[in-house]
Amino acid sequence: MQENQNIEWKEIWKDEYLKWICGFANADGGKIFIGKNDNGKIVGLKNSKKLLEDIPNKIQNFLGIICDVTLHNINNKQFIEITVKPYDVPISYQGKYYYRSGSTKQELKGSALNDFLLKKAGKTWDDIIEPKAKFDDIDLQAVEKFKKSASKSKRMPFIKDEKDLEVIFDNLLLTENKKLKRAAILLFGKKPTRFYINSFIKIGRFGKNPDDLIFQEIIEGNIFELADKALEILDKKFLIAKVHYEGLHRVEKWEFPYEALRETIINAIIHKDYRGAPIQISVYDDKIIVWNEGELPSDLTIEDLKNQHPSRPYNPILASAFFKGGLIEAWGRGTIKIINECKKAGLPEPKIEKVFGGIRVVLFKNILNKTKLIELGLNDRQIKTIEFLKENLKITNSQYQKINSVSKATATRDLTELVEKFELIEKKGITGIGTYYELKGFKKGS
Numbered sequence: 001m002q003e004n005q006n007i008e009w010k011e012i013w014k015d016e017y018l019k020w021i022c023g024f025a026n027a028d029g030g031k032i033f034i035g036k037n038d039n040g041k042i043v044g045l046k047n048s049k050k051l052l053e054d055i056p057n058k059i060q061n062f063l064g065i066i067c068d069v070t071l072h073n074i075n076n077k078q079f080i081e082i083t084v085k086p087y088d089v090p091i092s093y094q095g096k097y098y099y100r101s102g103s104t105k106q107e108l109k110g111s112a113l114n115d116f117l118l119k120k121a122g123k124t125w126d127d128i129i130e131p132k133a134k135f136d137d138i139d140l141q142a143v144e145k146f147k148k149s150a151s152k153s154k155r156m157p158f159i160k161d162e163k164d165l166e167v168i169f170d171n172l173l174l175t176e177n178k179k180l181k182r183a184a185i186l187l188f189g190k191k192p193t194r195f196y197i198n199s200f201i202k203i204g205r206f207g208k209n210p211d212d213l214i215f216q217e218i219i220e221g222n223i224f225e226l227a228d229k230a231l232e233i234l235d236k237k238f239l240i241a242k243v244h245y246e247g248l249h250r251v252e253k254w255e256f257p258y259e260a261l262r263e264t265i266i267n268a269i270i271h272k273d274y275r276g277a278p279i280q281i282s283v284y285d286d287k288i289i290v291w292n293e294g295e296l297p298s299d300l301t302i303e304d305l306k307n308q309h310p311s312r313p314y315n316p317i318l319a320s321a322f323f324k325g326g327l328i329e330a331w332g333r334g335t336i337k338i339i340n341e342c343k344k345a346g347l348p349e350p351k352i353e354k355v356f357g358g359i360r361v362v363l364f365k366n367i368l369n370k371t372k373l374i375e376l377g378l379n380d381r382q383i384k385t386i387e388f389l390k391e392n393l394k395i396t397n398s399q400y401q402k403i404n405s406v407s408k409a410t411a412t413r414d415l416t417e418l419v420e421k422f423e424l425i426e427k428k429g430i431t432g433i434g435t436y437y438e439l440k441g442f443k444k445g446s
Contacts, residue, residue, distance in 0.1 A: 005030070010032060010034050010036070011037050013034045013080075020032055020100075022176050023100035025091040027101070029085045034080040035048070042077045088120065106361070124314070127173075129180060130182045138190065156431065166178065169184060186223050200226075204216040217237065227327075259361060260341035260345075264338050267335065267361070269318070272293060280292075293358040294314050294357075300312070306335065308333075309428075384403065384438070394436045395440055396437070400415060
């Protein structure tokens with residue numbers, strides 16, 4: 001048996017280990033062995049009989065729970081096994097709450113403690129009654145707009161003809177004992193920032209220097225409006241649309257896939273911790289970054305988000321309303337859709353990461369323009385080759401030599417840099433005469 005997130009080995013008993021027991025009870029349970037060293041080797045106990053009496057009493061008196069405490073004797077060496085089961089109610093030790101996370105014990109404070117207590121009560125932040133809110137704070141036009149959308153999506157067909165606001169909100173789980181929940185204000189409030197000061201989106205346009213803020217906009221409104229308003233402002237003031245003509249028709253193409261950007265913003269709205277900072281959208285020459293405060297569920301990783309995964313939104317009532325209103329297609333598919341839309345557009349895979357207490361999604365523009373390639377440090381031959389690949393899609397070492405009038409050694413060195421240093425192309429085919437190179441994530445015409 002190895003020490004892990006559910007097992008602790010201790011050579012002697014100390015009353016401070018009640019914190020560990022508290023942490024196990026608040027998490028997934030676990031075991032503490034008294035009389036084993038850090039390697040799990042039995043070292044024995046001198047006062048095992050007294051401990052067998054004292055430990056259960058201390059657990060019950062200080063924590064108010066019951067654990068199985070068992071004395072074992074192996075090769076004339078005794079040790080005690082304490083088995084802690086998980087509890088549905090929060091357990092405290094001397095007024096403090098501890099939680100087992102990984103192989104460490106954490107004292108829960110602030111928003112982490114609040115989330116823990118809500119979870120134990122079967123609640124989430126958006127599911128709590130907002131005592132200051134009244135039905136007069138609800139924007140009836142926003143409700144009517146939602147009714148049309150929900151009816152069209154066929155996920156709430158009855159809602160089209162429903163006039164009673166309380167019935168509508170009750171079906172959306174937005175009330176409790178006829179009082180409005182926090183989710184109701186965020187979804188349909190006339191001015192949600194009166195209740196939750198940071199429930200807005202901040203958009204900034206930056207220069208080549210990441211700290212060089214050129215201009216910014218603040219987007220306010222209920223969260224159904226936020227995504228559309230943000231996309232409208234991005235289109236008008238922040239992004240440059242490519243224009244081409246199909247026959248007599250003028251066609252504008254966004255710098256970033258519309259659906260990927262829309263899904264990224266909606267994801268940020270649904271998963272945001274509304275006690276924290278506002279959603280921030282940062283626009284650069286070569287990328288756009290969307291950040292929201294909030295944590296992933298403890299059993300989900302960033303890599304999990306790139307594949308099919310269970311949906312456990314930070315604000316499930318908000319997510320449910322977005323789904324019923326036809327604004328999202330399926331739960332747990334948002335990040336996959338973002339990645340797929342970027343790939344379909346021939347753009348690099350977005351970067352999703354945990355930073356600054358939140359989740360950041362980076363959408364990259366096609367950086368294969370000459371100005372950007374010079375900034376990256378490509379030499380003239382390499383830039384010429386990228387332009388060749390944009391038209392011809394493939395290149396071999398011998399073609400590189402011919403196009404640039406260089407030796408095989410120089411061609412190999414330049415191509416290797418493009419693969420390994422700049423990560424702009426990838427090597428394909430069988431090693432040797434069958435080898436060729438392609439641009440990464442590029443489609444002709446993008």
